[in-house]
Amino acid sequence: MSLVMRKSPIEYFNAAKWIIRRECRYLSNLPEVAENSEVVEDKPPKGRKPRFLNPTLQYRHVYPEFLPDPNPKFRNSLREKLERADMLKRRSQVDIPEFYVGTILAVTIADPHAQGKTNKFVGICIERKGCGLRAEFTLRNVIDHQGIEVRYELYDPTIQNIQVLRLEKRLDDKLFYLRDALPEYCTFPIDMDPEILPEGSPVPVNTVQVKLKPRPWLERWERQELKGVSNIEEHLKEKDRVRRELRKTPWEKFDLMKDYRKTIPIEDQTEIWGEVYNQLQQMRVSRKKMSKQRTFTAPKTQLG
Amino acid sequence: MLRNLLNRFKSVPSCGFHTSPCLNEVQLLTRLRVVDNSEIGKRAMAEGKPPKIICVYNKKRIGYIGDRVMVAIKGQKKKGILVGLKQTQNVKVPKFDSNNVVLIDDNGTPLGTRIHVPIPTILRTILKEKTHAKGADYTKLLSIATRFV
């Protein structure tokens, strides 16, 4: 933010230090604060590449479920270790790709109730929650003009395949407002083709702003400071605006204690990522190889 | 003036009424959406008079997926099967944006000939379990479904 105005190298250094410290304070398993990282990436100090000293900074958003529940009531180092080992074992069997809230996924599960004993569902990820083996995500789609949501467990052994169809992020951490939005914003064809991003490119942020249906709504969206909704003001009455002002909690972003209770401190995180880094990196590399093979083989089959 | 008012409001603690999210349970007098193409169902939905539940046939009197219900539709009593719920479901069971019902008669034969929304696959197992050799055969409903999720 302020980097552009500063000139002398000492000040650059100070600013970099300040940013690093700030980054460390926000080390969390919470979804990324968008502006924070963008500033670092867009305007790095002169002569230095934007590199991560620590895999912590990189992985806490890609694999948020590896960080334990910060509630001290449930913490135990041995249990967390065993849980992580089990998670890695499961990841070695099924490829769980990198995805975020807003990514469009296709999940194939083994379903004893279905006709072919498999069931595929395509949808946009509207929520990711839980840590460890309890991690869950929810997909939403509109099929035959009927909104449908399915909740999956990430480490459920009945999951056969998770395929990322379009890797992107949205402006908000949770997309529950899609339930009240016009149906075209979460309608995805069942036979959607995967879109392959060029290698090394950052995950794009989809800045689409959805339009909500008129009230009644399922929740009071106007109080949640949503960025991905365009027409929220149209549907509000004077009464709602007054209530929104009354209910605002502008002090909460300065509440360091609240932040601390929601996050895992950096010392714990370095330990955790140090333990799982190598295996996760290996899995990433092998996945890249697989995807390359797939992209090369696909045209051949067409030719033949 | 307004600021004064605001300040006064701020000192008041949160109001005493219930603020937890609703469960969206299907119970007596819940309005449902008919999703088959039976004549009576189509007309009721077109007129904006969706059917109301007047009985849920289970011990808890709260409808879960695959439960049989009696509905009041256009001044008549009809039976139906719940094929999609708004309520939070178990893992891998789809949650729908509306409470869907398919009308059946006493033998379990659906009144319509087609269901125009997806049906959860778990209904196969549930309806097979509910069907007894001598009683009504609910699995006929599955044969008129167009799509399973």
Next chain:
Amino acid sequence: MASSNLKLLCTLLSRIRVENVTIKRNLYQPPKYRPPHWYMPKERVLTDDMVTQDNRDFIDEVRQDKLNLQTAMESPLSKIEPQETVQWNPTTRRVGLIARKIGNYPLWTKSGKKVQTTLLQVVDNHVIKYIPPEEYTPAKDYKPKKVGKYRLGCMLVGSETIDPTTVTKDYCGIFSSVGMLPKRHLCRFHVSPNAQLPTGTPLFATHFRVGDYLDIRAKTIDRGFQGVMKRWGFKGMPASHGVTKTHRRPGNIGAGGEKARVWPGTKMPGHMGNRWRILRGVKILRINTKHNVLWTLGVGIPGETGAMCYLFDTVLPLKKLQTPPPFPTHPPAEDLPLEYYDESIHLFEQPSITFEET
């Protein structure tokens, strides 16, 4: 005449000797509760003893030596030859373990169903002492039903070795008398005489097998002084409709007339939790031999994460041990597999579950 008679009486009386007086009432009354001899005050007030740095170092050195000696100590079981071990029969009672509850996480069965499990870690368990049934005189209400035939001895088991300087001398004495370092937790188990173990035998999670059932005794979560709604699940009273000041109160606690008093056992507000409770018939689904962790089915084990609990073979008649378990305990072995799984559990390193068409 009269005087001679009196003299005779006197001589007769003098001949009478009181030999034994029996008093019907027993003067000695045993106290109602007499704690067992190993119930010693453990906590010590830590004071600065004005010890010089050299002496402090020396104490540390001695302590470290002792600890090394104990860790290097071989299990007494390894010396005993397998022929000498006695056979298990369904009436014998084995020793239990002291474990720490370390959390919950799900496992999946082979049919794709999720089950919640509780993880119990067996930390550094050692047999401290065996008291045979003849010497074992518990405090009260213990009348052995069949003397001689079915009497149980008492086994003291400790877990988690601690620094001897942090506990009292009396507590330390229990352990030093048998040549062990003091343990943080000490517990007694009633065992059959043929299931006795020598002092210093380490106990591991492999004492139990996968698929067996356990009884788990632990203290419930301490919730402090609670009202009737939380403590007993009363309904309370309406929030509105003219109700004032009685929204969470119990209401009436009794009738008049003959019963014009509070009956014993009436559910009232009071302290909730922090009581010993036993959860019976908990199945073991998985065992890790490296970290000595047991995965048990269900989340109903009393206490919060980090609480201690006592595990022993279940007494439920239908879930009792059918086949002979490791008896008297599993000897320490090097070449054990890392993990044992129940046959119903899906292993994470196995490929994903698929269902066959029927």
